[in-house]
Amino acid sequence: DGGITQSPKYLFRKEGQNVTLSCEQNLNHDAMYWYRQDPGQGLRLIYYSQIVNDFQKGDIAEGYSVSREKKESFPLTVTSAQKNPTAFYLCASTQDRGLVLANGYTFGSGTRLTVV
Amino acid sequence: ILNVEQSPQSLHVQEGDSTNFTCSFPSSNFYALHWYRWETAKSPEALFVMTLNGDEKKKGRISATLNTKEGYSYLYIKGSQPEDSATYLCAFISGTSYGKLTFGQGTILTVHP
Numbered sequence: 136d137g138g139i140t141q142s143p144k145y146l147f148r149k150e151g152q153n154v155t156l157s158c159e160q161n162l163n164h165d166a167m168y169w170y171r172q173d174p175g176q177g178l179r180l181i182y183y184s185q186i187v188n189d190f191q192k193g194d195i196a197e198g199y200s201v202s203r204e205k206k207e208s209f210p211l212t213v214t215s216a217q218k219n220p221t222a223f224y225l226c227a228s229t230q231d232r233g234l235v236l237a238n239g240y241t242f243g244s245g246t247r248l249t250v251v
Numbered sequence: 252i253l254n255v256e257q258s259p260q261s262l263h264v265q266e267g268d269s270t271n272f273t274c275s276f277p278s279s280n281f282y283a284l285h286w287y288r289w290e291t292a293k294s295p296e297a298l299f300v301m302t303l304n305g306d307e308k309k310k311g312r313i314s315a316t317l318n319t320k321e322g323y324s325y326l327y328i329k330g331s332q333p334e335d336s337a338t339y340l341c342a343f344i345s346g347t348s349y350g351k352l353t354f355g356q357g358t359i360l361t362v363h364p
Contacts, residue, residue, distance in 0.1 A: 235283035239297030
């Protein structure tokens with residue numbers, strides 16, 4: 136079945152360490168997104184990519200980095216520069232790069248990152 | 252950053268009750284409004300994508316309306332069931348946010364048997 140796989144489900148990191156969250160899709164979608172969720176807040180966009188080898192910063196990109204070397208993969212690195220990295224991270228994709236994203240997003244099941 | 256507000260933040264209803272909640276968004280430069288349902292331990296799933304003022308969409312017992320001129324959308328659930336318990340997210344696309352969704356904080360619905 137086609138879908139988005141995020142791994143791992145839970146991740147613990149020591150303060151000062153970089154960590155990479157995996158997002159893989161087999162839907163042949165062009166566009167991929169990383170969002171962060173904090174308690175009481177909406178999903179906030181970190182980075183997005185609409186095509187291979189290209190990506191743009193979202194609203195809260197500071198302290199994060201991404202790559203898009205393959206269509207199916209969009210890993211997110213949480214660097215030591217991210218001041219408050221403990222959060223739930225969701226990856227999404229869509230086949231639609233049009234104005235309204237008429238097919239909506241397909242989401243992964245998320246990774247919960249805890250800094251200890 | 253665009254402001255998308257959802258109310259109420261949480262809602263408890265009894266099985267069989269009908270309920271509704273609101274999503275407010277900037278009315279200028281509107282492109283689309285999305286609704287998603289996010290059940291615990293699962294991935295969010297798209298419910299509706301709405302683009303036209305006055306749009307009404309329906310999926311089973313769930314329906315949504317859209318008013319782009321005043322900047323709001325309502326989601327209605329008729330005869331709530333325990334399996335409707337979830338967080339309902341709305342998300343907005345404008346001309347300045349091309350190709351990406353801006354989400355509200357969600358409404359958490361709990362339906363008690």
